[in-house]
Amino acid sequence: MSAPVYRNPILDADWSDPDVIRVGDDFWMTASSFHRVPGLPVLHSRDLVGWTIAGHALPRMPHTVPLGGGVWAPAIRHHDGLFWIVYPDPDHGIFVVTAEDPRGPWSEPWCLKAGRGLIDPCPLWAGDGSAYLVHAWAKSRSGVNNRLTGHRMRPDARELLDDGTVIVDGDTVEGCSGLEGPKIYQRDGEFWILAPAGGVPTGWQMAFRAKDFFGPYESRTVLAQGSTDVNGPHQGAWVTAPDGRDWFVHFQDRAARGRVVHLQPMRWGDDGWPVLGADGEPVRTHAVPVPGHAHRAPATSDAFDADEFGPQWTWQGNPEPSWHEMLRPGLRLFLHEDPGDLRRLPAVLGQRLIAPSVVRTELRLREDGPARAGITILGRGYAWLGLERTAEGTWLVCRGTEADAAGGVGGFDASAPAVPERDLAPPVPWTSDTVALTVRIGPDASCRFGDAEIPYTPVPGFWTGATVGLFAAGAGGHADFGPVRVAAP
Incomplete structure (x- = not known):
């Protein structure tokens, strides 16, 4: 019998900046979450x-963050009986959380190094008992980049023991x-840093x-696009399977689809350098590293029939209990003050876009006053389909903003003038308070809203792919959503 084969990408959705470790027979991954709350996803x-x-290591952000801010590329490690995640907030510094069980609970974050522009940290506990930290720099905040700084670190990761050296x-x-994006390891007494260069869309992996x-x-250089269609194979993680074979997990930027995750075989050449993929180029298919397991995938659909919604959902900002209620089945979103721009609305409940797919739900909007609610594809620009109630009546509308939405320094500039929404199709008078909502997402992430299949071309978010979200905005009251079904087209 032939060995089972996987096909890249192994995660065809926006799991940006993945880092992976193995503990026993279990692999654990974390990824950038940026402004999404809860943050720091943990996958198994x-x-x-x-x-x-499996859960999230950061239930709330410790401070308010703009879209595109928050949690940038983290590192996950297991040391001294604990799981450690070291993550950067580019506007505040480098933080640490720990847990005995990666499913949680996780500790409150503490700041290991304060400052702006400190990104992509990775700790190392060396074989001689010493501990180190390496990180990169974001030019948008610090004015410098293209360098890696190293520190000696207290083994409990509570303090750095020097001012840092450009290593x-x-x-x-x-x-x-x-x-940027360094991950540091030790092998046979040597220190190894795997880090990408050349920029996210077109770069390559380097080893030091x-x-x-x-x-x-x-x-x-140990991995580059070469003759493949995998643009800019970007930062990731070296991990060893139980049989001793080595693997490399990295992402590929696919615009509105987000930063999808690939898995490459990894071996060591006769000259002592790692060889990733097929002699330095990404592979499309390969034998599964650990055969014998049923295929699994992150959740997408949700009946909203539990005490909380599934772990695939995140908010655009720190949530309050008053934002939602579980109807079991169904979800009630209480109307949030309408800023006129969904990028300014923290109470958008979203998940990563899957392409291709069909997303379906049902909306009921009973409020008498001005209100609107629906389903959105949201990035730097956005579109939405849903019901709008005005003094003149209720309308089925499909609206959106231009794709060239304003951005700030490495994120969303909330002080910039709002980009006005425009009708993507003429509003339709609606005599019912209930409507079925559908978004069809093509292989290229192009979208078609509703039965009329109103076209929309999504754009990436702020360092993220586009988000599929639910929202409700208005003066007061609520909107009810039925189960969300995400299925193959």
């Missing part, structure tokens, strides 16, 4: 191919630009090795 797998959402200066490495944590480091 037994074979590195099928993944489910890799990309400006001095031939062909190296935009160096040194006898000492502080260098000097040799470098080599």
Whole structure:
């Protein structure tokens, strides 16, 4: 019998900046969550191919963040009986959370290093008992990039023991630009840093090795697009399976689809350098690392028949208990003050866009006053389909903003003038307070709303893919949604 084969991407949705570890027979992944709440998703797998959402390590953001801010590329590790996630908030610093069980509960975050522009941290507990931290820099906040800074660290990750040293200066490495996303490891007494360069859409993976944590480091490109269609194979994680074989998990930027996750075989060449994929190019298919497990995937559909909605859902801002009520089945969203721009509405309940798919739900809007509610595809621009109640009556509407929505420095500029919504189709008078809502999402992420199949081309979010979301806005009252079904077209 032939070995089972997987096909990349293994996660065809926006699980940006993945980092993976193995503890026993279990693989655990975390990823960037940016402004999404809860943040720091934790995913579980037994074979590195099928993944489910085990929970989140950050139930709330410790402070208000703009769209595109919040949790950037984190690192997950297991040390001294604890799971550790070290994550950056580019506007505040580097933070740490721990847990005995990766499903939670997780500790409250503490700040390991304060400052702006500190991104992509990764800790290392070395074989001799010493501990280190490496991180990159965001030029949008700090004015510098293309360099990696290293610190000695207290083993409890409560304090850094020096002011930091630039251990890799990309400006001095031939062909190296935009160096970021470092993950640091130790192998046979050598220190290894795997990090992408060249920019997210078009870059490549580099490897750096040194006898000492502080260098000097040799470098080599170990994975690039080459003749494949996998643009910019970007930052990820080296992980070893129970049989001792090595693997590399990384993402690929696919615009509105988000940063999807690929899995590459990894071996060590005769010269001691890692060889990723097929001699340095991404593979499309390969034998499953750990055969014998049923395929699993993160949840998408939700009947809203439990005490809380499923772990696939996140808010655009820190939620309050007054925002929703579980109808079991169904979901009630209480009307939030309408800012006139869904990017400014924290109470959008969303999940990652799956392409291709069909998303269906039912909406009931009974309010007498001005109100609107519906389903949205939301990024830097957005569109929505739903009911709007005005003094003149109730209307079925499909509206959206232009794709060139205003952005700030590395995120959404909420102080910029709002981009007005426009009708994507003429409003239809609606005599009922209930309507079925459908969005058909094509393989290229193009969308068609409703029975009329009103076309919309989604755009990426702020460092994220587009979001499929539910919302309700108005002066008071609520809107009720039925189960959300996400299915193949």
